[in-house]
Amino acid sequence: MAHLSAAVATELDSTPTRSRVRLSANIHGIGKIGIPVGVRIMAITDTVEAMASHRPYRAALGIDLALARVEAARGIQLDPDVVDTCLDRFRTGRAHVDV
Numbered sequence: 001m002a003h004l005s006a007a008v009a010t011e012l013d014s015t016p017t018r019s020r021v022r023l024s025a026n027i028h029g030i031g032k033i034g035i036p037v038g039v040r041i042m043a044i045t046d047t048v049e050a051m052a053s054h055r056p057y058r059a060a061l062g063i064d065l066a067l068a069r070v071e072a073a074r075g076i077q078l079d080p081d082v083v084d085t086c087l088d089r090f091r092t093g094r095a096h097v098d099v
Contacts, residue, residue: 035079037082040078040079040082041082043078043079043082044070044078044079044082044083044086045086047066047069047070047073047078048063048066048067048070048086048097049097051065051066051069052066052097053097063090063097066097067086067087067090070083070086070087071083071087
């Protein structure tokens with residue numbers, strides 16, 4: 001997961017922030033601007049790794065389903081810039097999850 005987090009963070013260094021996105025944190029008055037980019041990156045990398053990996057209570061969902069679910073949460077629960085970067089990294093082979 002650290003590899004993916006670093007890859008996404010590197011890509012996001014030049015990505016502009018879109019403050020108009022409604023994330024669940026807006027309910028608590030935090031808003032996207034108040035959530036550090038590192039936290040937004042970790043939210044996605046942890047989500048992908050958790051869904052793609054085997055858990056004692058369920059079998060691994062696989063990377064394709066994990067990425068599809070992350071894409072479905074884009075702009076709703078997860079930062080769209082970070083999601084786009086994460087998906088691009090996987091689609092171009094520059095990221096992987098060791099499961």
